[in-house]
Amino acid sequence: xxxxxxxxxxxxxxxxxxxxxxxxxxxxxxxxxxxxxxxxxxxxxxxxxxxxxxxxxxxxxxxxxxxxxxxxxxxxxxxxxxxxxxxxxxxxxxxxxxxxxxxxxxxxxxxxxxxxxxxxxxxxxxxxxxxxxxxxxxxxxxxxxxxxxxxxxxxxxxxxxxxxxxxxxxxxxxxxxxxxxxxxxxxxxxxxxxxxxxxxxxxxxxxxxxxxxxxxxxxxxxxxxxxxxxxxxxx
Amino acid sequence: xxxxxxxxxxxxxxxxxxxxxxxxxxxxxxxxxxxxxxxxxxxxxxxxxxxxxxxxxxxxxxxxxxxxxxxxxxxxxxxxxxxxxxxxxxxxxxxxxxxxxxxxxxxxxxxxxxxx
Numbered sequence: 001x002x003x004x005x006x007x008x009x010x011x012x013x014x015x016x017x018x019x020x021x022x023x024x025x026x027x028x029x030x031x032x033x034x035x036x037x038x039x040x041x042x043x044x045x046x047x048x049x050x051x052x053x054x055x056x057x058x059x060x061x062x063x064x065x066x067x068x069x070x071x072x073x074x075x076x077x078x079x080x081x082x083x084x085x086x087x088x089x090x091x092x093x094x095x096x097x098x099x100x101x102x103x104x105x106x107x108x109x110x111x112x113x114x115x116x117x118x119x120x121x122x123x124x125x126x127x128x129x130x131x132x133x134x135x136x137x138x139x140x141x142x143x144x145x146x147x148x149x150x151x152x153x154x155x156x157x158x159x160x161x162x163x164x165x166x167x168x169x170x171x172x173x174x175x176x177x178x179x180x181x182x183x184x185x186x187x188x189x190x191x192x193x194x195x196x197x198x199x200x201x202x203x204x205x206x207x208x209x210x211x212x213x214x215x216x217x218x219x220x221x222x223x224x225x226x227x228x229x230x231x232x233x234x235x
Numbered sequence: 236x237x238x239x240x241x242x243x244x245x246x247x248x249x250x251x252x253x254x255x256x257x258x259x260x261x262x263x264x265x266x267x268x269x270x271x272x273x274x275x276x277x278x279x280x281x282x283x284x285x286x287x288x289x290x291x292x293x294x295x296x297x298x299x300x301x302x303x304x305x306x307x308x309x310x311x312x313x314x315x316x317x318x319x320x321x322x323x324x325x326x327x328x329x330x331x332x333x334x335x336x337x338x339x340x341x342x343x344x345x346x347x348x349x350x351x
Contacts (some may be wrong), residue, residue: 023287023314030313031284038270056281063285065293067279 003050011060015067024067032057099208100169139207246280250290251299252333253282255326258300258318264307265291265314291316299325 015021032053039049127225246253257263257271265287272282294300299322307313318326 027265027288027314028284030307031264031269033311034264034266034307035269054349056283057283058283058284063288066289168346235300 004036004053008032010061012064012067017066018067019098021067024063028057028060099204103204103208243280247286249329249333250286251294252280252326252329254287254290254316255318255329256323258316259323259326262305262315262317264305264316268316277328291350294322298322 006157008025012021012025033051036046038050039052040046044052253272254268257268263271265284267284268287272280290341292302296300300316300318302314302316304312305315309333322334
């Protein structure tokens with residue numbers, strides 16, 4: 001049902017793509033799709049059903065206007081742009097990356113120091129690996145429990161971040177592969193470290209992101225108060 | 236809107252109460268609410284999606300309803316709405332108001348003066 005998506009995206013043209021707007025679009029697309037499916041089940045052709053559904057939804061301009069950024073500012077004043085979902089995601093990514101890298105570096109230094117002090121770095125490697133596996137398993141379980149408790153938060157984040165996450169995972173896989181090749185070529189295991197960094201950055205990244213979002217940092221409401229104020233004022 | 240038999244102006248003020256009433260029995264998504272309204276009104280009133288979304292966007296920040304994304308058919312997700320305790324209280328209040336207003340408006344619009 002691509003036609004529905006085009007129709008909805010078209011109606012929202014010119015509106016800043018905040019996470020809130022993306023959710024509203026997705027909701028409208030889901031409702032229209034259900035309506036078309038019902039009409040088709042009643043014996044209408046797909047095109048006919050699409051026409052009826054879109055006509056029955058009626059004028060979208062009132063709804064779209066609720067999301068539009070604040071009216072043109074007074075002469076001389078600089079307009080405050082509403083950051084789009086992608087800008088927010090990029091900001092968040094940058095901060096999360098910085099914090100995750102910092103935590104990871106601290107962890108690696110800690111492990112090195114611990115190994116040097118106790119002289120167990122080689123003998124303890126298996127133990128460390130087991131600890132990592134156990135904590136990874138625990139983390140996945142906790143993430144699942146949190147998802148069950150509050151799917152909305154997780155799903156909303158997924159809506160905006162999934163493409164970025166996929167890109168990051170692809171990059172990580174490429175780095176791992178390059179490291180593997182370097183190890184083979186140089187005959188050492190020195191280039192093994194990016195895999196450890198990558199493996200620990202992922203959970204740390206998500207934990208930091210969760211911490212930031214639960215504190216309302218970079219939330220659409222925090223960066224786009226105009227849209228929210230307009231929605232409340234429209235009551 | 237012109238082809239709806241009942242003027243939507245008459246109903247507009249009661250959209251919130253209608254939605255809260257439908258949500259008080261079970262959680263529902265937008266199109267489901269539209270369908271219920273069509274069935275309950277025998278097709279005499281058609282609740283438009285934009286009107287409904289505006290009501291959601293009014294009532295959710297006010298704490299009367301909450302929303303969550305759930306599974307829809309064919310793997311697509313859809314947004315469900317649930318009523319809160321505050322919403323239930325508001326619904327009962329609105330219902331009482333409406334019942335009192337209904338009797339009064341009946342008398343007012345019937346134009347029967349000099350009632351003694």
